[in-house]
Amino acid sequence: MENYFIGILILIFSGIFSLLIKNSYLKLKFIALCAFVSTCFELNSVFKIFKFGTIEKIFEYGSIFNQVRFSLDYLSAFFIFFITIMTTLGAIYARGYLSNYIKKKKDITAHSVFLPILTASMLLVVGVQNALMFLIVWEMMSLSSFFLVMFEHEKKETRQAGIKYLIYMHVSVIFIILAFALMSLASNSLDFAQFKIALENDFAMANVAFILGFIGFGIKAGFVPFHNWLPSAHPAAPSHVSGMMSGVMIKTGIYGILRILSLILIPSCQIGYVVIIISIITMLYGILYAISQQDIKKLLAYSSIENIGIIGLGLGVGILGLSYNNPSVALLGFSGCMLHVLNHSIFKELLFFGAGAIYSKTHTRDIEVLGGLIKSMPKTAVLFLIGAIAICALPPFNGFISEFLIYFGMLKGIMIDNISAFLICLLAFGALALVGTMAVLCFTKAFSAIFLGEKREKAKDINEDVNSSFIFPMSLLACFIFFIGLAPKLIFLFVSKPVSIFVQTGQIEQYLNILQTISIVLAGLLIFIGILYTIRYFVSKGSKVHQTWGCGYDKPNEKMQYSASSFASPFLVMLMPLFKKVSDIKKPKTIFPVHAHFVQHLEDVEEEYFLKPVLKSTEKFFEQFERIQNGNIQQYISYGIIFLVIVLIVAILLG
């Protein structure tokens, strides 16, 4: 337990002491070093927890808090494990990414204070077991990430995105407070352990508390329809911050949902249905909008929404398993959920780092103006490709393993002898398959528009790859992807520990065997490709280089290749009613047309048809009060006089 607190203190103090360092480069180095040291401490405590079980520490804090209990069980340890590693990699990456900004004399003081504090607060969130303290560290996390998003605060869009994020986070806190208030009323305490005892006999209360908590934490995690902050906050933030937020911070929302779930003994199956349906909507919505994006970071943000949906699907399947008392469904669902949390944090951070590397070279996020970068940025290209294959959940990488577990859980769920479980799991089964193929569409589009083909306008002058402070964290992440993909047995055993909080993991053996077989086959696949490559090297007799077949046309240029939008178009056309199309067309006129242009964007319908009307009506409501506070001093004085008169009258009447 001491190690856990030492690690957090190192992080907090590294943030504060970075104020004393003047040189910006040194500042970032110092922070990365401290993050690394704290990771060592945290990993040590994680190791101890996995070996000896839960550890606990209680602080006495006088009248308000009474007791603040910190307890690290398997679930906390699992989250600590990847929070520390992923944020440390983010801190290392920051050194490379921010050097462009430092050269432009950009001040990074606030950034370097809040970067370690964000990590520290996330670590505290997963450890604390007291509702009030939880809300405090939760707020610390939201605020520190808000300051990180506001890095380029001189840009208007960044400020807008930051404010939007802040508002969303506070709406989320309202629901979390409601859930906690309800549980603490029932238990007359603020401690999670007491909540659990209170919820044991009260099913209705448990359901209401779970739904409130699911909404609150779901806003943080990015479930549709509470997702709208993600696609605006991620592009605005610097890449390592987007990577950390998308890879790690939104997972604290999942942690919150899991924590509330762990307080409920046996959830009702209705909760499972609700979670599964929301998750299906979330993942379909996320991937659909990801396909339609041209901004690489927006695309990744929407794909995070999709992955949160997949995680939620695993969770929902797990809940169904618990409520139908089917331990194998629950085991597979929860392990799929946990493993996807880990996996998504790895490949999404890798992809955001890749996007950052591209941005730092080309200064654009628009994939339509890039292309052919695989020739000038070969290392970034390979790493991005690994991330893209992994996020499409294709074998032999890690995403496949977690999605396979979720599929397996759903298939077992379909075979539960119950009509509603059959229908809901079958629906989810088809939906996940659809999402998988759509992800392939989305990431082949992103990868090939950026890296393949001929260089378009912004990619033309790029001659060299990014330096090692970009490549090092990215290659480490790629190694994790390979490792989990090829040694799923180890990782399944690792994940089964936190899963054991929810369900007995007795029959894990048979699933381990299946994963073992799959991993052997996948390793065989890689070896087979290697052998074929050798054969190709010896057999194929020389090759001539010639330009691409152009149907007889021999002056091709980069504008003739397929663009990302046209690649996605046949699919999107089918689903046009789900978008709001904003286009600006000026058609060519007369025989010798001089000027013509065509611009088209697909806007988020949730924002257009739900968020904007709601905001407008709220604004109208509050406009009513403008009459009272209208800035007219004479009126304010008359308010004072009226108040005094009323006081006088009341005093006379009473007195």
Add this chain to the structure above:
Amino acid sequence: MINNILIIVLNILFLLIMPFFMVGLIKKTKAFFGGRKGISIFQPFYDFVKLLKKGQVISSSTSWIFKIAPLVIFSSVIFAGLFAPIFYGKAIIELECAFVVFSYLLGFSKFFAIISALDTGSSFEGMGSSREACFTTLIEPAFFIILASIAVLTGNSTFNSISMILTSTGAFGLLITIMMVAAIFIMLLVECSRVPVDDPETHLELTMIHEVMILDNSGFDLALITYASGIKMAILSAIIVNLILPSALNGALFAVLFIALTLLLAIIIGIIESMMARIRMSHVFEFVFIMSSIALVIASLVAVRMFGV
């Protein structure tokens, strides 16, 4: 998990040899209907060997992706074949939920096919890959829903559950079998780019799907890609034949019938190609949606049967 040695040998032989004969037979059938004598049935094999020996022309726009893609496509299709039920309804590797691994391995090959096509920077190949990606999104969910429903019906979640439908559930099984044959056959036509979805013989790039994606491949690479698409056809045909062939038949008879039916399927594909014209590109979606509708009908029939709604 891993089956006995006979099944392994038979299945691997089927995967490696059958594609040539199926393609040859389709061409022969088409020649017959066209009133020609046609090429020898062994010609696809000769073509394969010839291509292996040839040199290559590689586009100057391409990168290493273009060079490794054919290897990845071929290997992942072969490895997907390990999970597919072939002789006696048995796969080389039998797992619960194996069809997920099977589909995702095919997905892996498709991923590389798409990025390899886009690597050339050609607008034709972009067009083809965009269509390929789009049709897959319609095929895959239907395939998954069908197999999940079958798992419930037979109480077996391995891939060889498909050979149990006909024998275990009587008249109802027959109905499901017929619908499944139709669905998987549509899948075969789309995945292996046959008429009426795509025409492998065409020379008009604007209307092509799969063939247009490999316009720039030549020599060794082209050989592997065409072989891989033949193997894919053989695997899907094996699945169809397993649906209709009762697994209770004894040893040699089953094997002979199995091969005969697979070849018959090739002839049927050839007949369809000779009798039908290709559907207009914008109407291909409607054709593919037939499979999705069949999947939903199968799912609801299974729900009615199992839960008596």
